[in-house]
Each structure stands twice: as C-alpha cells, then as structure tokens.
Amino acid sequence: MTKNEYLSRLGSELKKNHVADWEDIAGEYEQHFAFKLADGFSEEEIAAKLGSPETIAAQFASEKGEGGQGSGSRVFVTAAMSFVALFEGMAYLLFFAWAVAVSAFSLASAGIGAALIGNFNTAGLIPEMPYLSALIFGVCFLAFAVFLAAGSYYFFVYAKQIVKASIRWHRNVTSGNTLPPLPWNPQFSAKTGRRLRTVLLWSVTVFGTSFILGMVVSQLLAGALGFWHAWNWFVR
Amino acid sequence: MNTQYKKGVLELCVLSLLKRRDRYGYEISEYLSRHIDIADGTVYPILRKLKSDGLVDTYLQEESGGPPRKYYSLTQLGRNIYRNDKEEYLDFAKAIETLLEEDEDDQK
Numbered sequence: 001m002t003k004n005e006y007l008s009r010l011g012s013e014l015k016k017n018h019v020a021d022w023e024d025i026a027g028e029y030e031q032h033f034a035f036k037l038a039d040g041f042s043e044e045e046i047a048a049k050l051g052s053p054e055t056i057a058a059q060f061a062s063e064k065g066e067g068g069q070g071s072g073s074r075v076f077v078t079a080a081m082s083f084v085a086l087f088e089g090m091a092y093l094l095f096f097a098w099a100v101a102v103s104a105f106s107l108a109s110a111g112i113g114a115a116l117i118g119n120f121n122t123a124g125l126i127p128e129m130p131y132l133s134a135l136i137f138g139v140c141f142l143a144f145a146v147f148l149a150a151g152s153y154y155f156f157v158y159a160k161q162i163v164k165a166s167i168r169w170h171r172n173v174t175s176g177n178t179l180p181p182l183p184w185n186p187q188f189s190a191k192t193g194r195r196l197r198t199v200l201l202w203s204v205t206v207f208g209t210s211f212i213l214g215m216v217v218s219q220l221l222a223g224a225l226g227f228w229h230a231w232n233w234f235v236r
Numbered sequence: 237m238n239t240q241y242k243k244g245v246l247e248l249c250v251l252s253l254l255k256r257r258d259r260y261g262y263e264i265s266e267y268l269s270r271h272i273d274i275a276d277g278t279v280y281p282i283l284r285k286l287k288s289d290g291l292v293d294t295y296l297q298e299e300s301g302g303p304p305r306k307y308y309s310l311t312q313l314g315r316n317i318y319r320n321d322k323e324e325y326l327d328f329a330k331a332i333e334t335l336l337e338e339d340e341d342d343q344k
Contacts, residue, residue: 028261028280028306035262051275059281 001047003033013057018179025060078174085170092163099155106148113141127233133218140210147203150196157186242274246282248325251310251318254292258309283308291317 001009007026014022029050036046050056115121116138119131129137165182172179188196215227222230246268253264265279286292291314296304310318 025280025284029277031303031305032262032265032276032280034303035266046276049269049275050277055275056277056281059278060284 001044003030003037003043003047006043006047006050006053007033010053010057013053014060017057017061019057019060020180029056074174081170081174085166088166092159092166095155095159095162099152099159102148102155103152106145106152109141109148110145113138113145116141127228128231129218129227130221133214133221133227136210136214136217140207140214143203143206143210147200147207150199150203154186154196157188161186242272243278243282245325246272246274246278247286248318248321250279250282250286251291251314252322254308254310255315255318258307260305260307264308286314290314 007030010029011022011026014025019025032050033043033046037043112126115126116134119134126134161182162184165184168179168182172181218227219225221227224230228234249268249272250264253259253267259267261280261283264283265276268274268279269276283292287294287308291311292308293311294306294308297307298304
C-alpha cells in the first residue's frame, strides 16, 4: 500500500466510525510516514508496519467510548431528552402551522388579485370600483401573494432545518455519537438565497407602488379623498 | 500477546516515557516498537486517549527544516496517575511472577 492509499483508507475508515477530527489524526500518520521515509524506509514497508487502517480506525473509535456515561445515566438522559422532545415537537408543529397559514394567506391574496384583474365578482364579495382601479389593486394583491409565497417557502425550509438539527442533536446526546451538529437556521445555496432575496424585494416594491398608485387613481376617478365613501363600499 | 492486555500496559509505558521528558508522537512510537512487538500505528490512538482523559497535554514546536512537531507532556493528573499505576503494576507483576514460578516447583 502506498502512503496516499493508506492515508485515504484511514481517513474513510475514521469517518465511517464517526471519529471526530479525523483530519487531525490522519495528519499525525502523515508525519509518521514523513519521519520513516527520511530514515530510508519504503512507503510499503511503513504501511505494513503501521497496521491495517481498519484496525487503527477501530482503536480510535473505541477510545472515545471509554470513560463515557454508564447505562444508568444513559437511561436518565434518554428519559429527559424524550421529555424535551415533547415540548420541542409542539413548538415545531406550531412553526409548521404558521408556515401553512402564511401559504394559505398567499393563496387567498392570489385569488382576490385574479378576481380583480379578471373582473369577476363572485357573490358580490368584492366592492364595486372602476376597472382601472380594480386592475391596479389586482396587481397589488398578486404582488402581495408572491411576497407571502416566498415568505412561506422560507418558513417551511426554516422549520425543516430546525427539525433536522434537533434530531441530530437528540441522536448525539442519547447515543454518544459525535456527528457534527447541524446549523439551526435555514441553509440556502448562494443561488437560491439570491433568488429569494430578489423575489422578496421586487414583490414588496411592486406591492407598495401599486398600492399607492391604486389609492391615487381611485381618488382621482371618484373625485374624493375617501373614494370608498363615494363608491358606497361600506353601505348595505 | 493479547492486544487488549497489551494496551493497558502500553499506556503505562507511554506515561513512563513522558515522565522523563516531553516527546513527539513519532519518537514514542519508535521507542516502543523497538522494545515491544506492536504495530507502529497503535501508539497514536493511545496518545489520543491519554489526552482526552487529561493525562497529557500537547503543544506544537517549530523544528529546523520541517513542519512543527506535536509534543506531548504529562499533566499533573498524568503524573499522579502514573505514580499510582506504576506501583500497582509492579505489585501485580510480582504476584503473577511468583504464581507462575510455582508450577515449576511442582514439576520438580
């Protein structure tokens, strides 16, 4: 086995055994090779004398288990963690419910926007107004729907990441495994993050401008500041 | 020799080497594999365990013409445990020696 073969096999065995800072350990073996090579040994000889990467990795894996918690405290930890999980679960459920509520709100806004632009008024739910106003307010509602949709996507990803991080944390605490902890905030690729920011920024901008434009146009068309009075919106 | 059995004794040997002076990992591995029949690679897991148990500390030291070396040194806890374990081991070894020699007397 050459030096590189040995080191890469050792690295992958250490990872397989969930040994923390395996890179540090591999570095130590790399130095061992360097010293031995300087003394005139061949890479094959050195690798053979070191012992197989599987055996070495197993020794590192068994070291971390020793001096750990006894079975008594493990039972206690598991019980305590289940108790924590109960409350965590409720909080996460609430978070998911919030994300669902935001997406429902987004769908409702999209519906109103479409009805305004399409100029159909089911059961007289939408107050009367000239089509120009309806068009501008329709755009306004659609932009709001896009904003909420992007928001709910963000919340869903956030909630999912929290649950994943929490599961990893629970596993590490109860089983004594030392997998690296996962981040608790949503992880977007740079591209997705940029897109999400662009969508949010544009939807807010379109929402704001079309809202103000709609108000002004409606006031001009009605010839009154309170155009809703002129159009008898709140009179039954 | 049984590896599990050897491992406990090897820890003691490493502590003994470090009691005399600070050494880097390769030095310890070389010394032990010259005197005891073990695979060269087994010393590093032991050093790591001693460190995680707080018996030894590490520090990096620059060497002329090479990468910095990781030196190991005994902590106060390591010193105390070594003194204790050494005594225990020597008593144990003496007892075993006496016991094993008795069967030679029986054969006579």
